Amino acid sequence: MNKKKIYIAYTGGTIGMRQSAHGYIPEPGFLQEVLEKMPEFRRDEMPEFTIHAYQPLIDSSDMTPNDWQKIADDIAANYDQYDGFVVLHGTDTMAYTASALSFMLENLDKPVVVTGSQIPLAQLRSDGRENLLDALFLAANYPIPEVSLCFNHSLFRGNRTTKVHADGFNAFGSPNFPPLLEAGIQIQLVKGEVKSATGKPLKVQPIQAQPIGMASLYPGISADVIANILRQPVKALLLQSYGVGNAPQHKQMLDLLSEASEQGIIVVNCTQCLKGSVNMGGYATGQALRDVGVISGYDMTTEATLTKLHYLLNQPLTPEQIREAMQTSLRGELSRN
């Protein structure tokens, strides 16, 4: 039987860490050593896999857009030799990386599954074994050609995920989109579409860090706080508003946002709520934002909004084109009714 070949890009994260006097730390070679002692990964039903360990291995709190670039380039360089890709990554910023890769990898025709764990693979109660077995098995046998995130027996669309639990095994949620697949007793496709590769050429859109401001509204927030954020050389502002996209009807703040929009700063309205969508037509407090040029983030996660802004700001687009693309689904990251 011809086994499928999966490329593992091992970036770091808890899954391969070892206990030290200062807490968990990544250590080169350790993950491979632990895997050698786990025969289940070499069973006949499992695909062949190659591990490429990054130098240095990092805790995902240290991830930057340069690292997203490194992962995207690595996948592109190995694209033709493998049937699918698994990215081993820390959980803290996993949803950001999964979202960023979904935008950067244009014409993706093969599965890219991002996973990691809450407890290191070397520890007795690790969730890393299940997550990595699932990720490899699904990448080989259920090739859904998009960037997904595999955790706790669910496969989610990567750009719909957010870390919802700091210390539970069910660390990720996809609040506004059903899972692509559920791996219970039966493996059940929910929203995912299994397709074999068509041979479309992959294109990587390069990304460099962009100055993006983020402000979460709270009762009593002063316009000065927003003014300070806008004083930086920001190109976009992610505004986390209340409910369906409401903000206080604060003249000074609305004037600031209006000025920012006129200067070409992209101001995106996302809700602080975990579930549901922005609808700025719902209340006068939301309409006031729309009237000053703020655009809707609909039901996008913070992670998807931020990485999509990075993706678009790196291209030669006008502010109007960016606003338009922000409100359009590029990779299934938003739903518009």
Ligand SMILES: NC(=O)C[C@H](N)C(=O)O
């Ligand atoms: N569970 C984890 O992987 C957390 C770790 N701090 C990381 O994100 O790299």
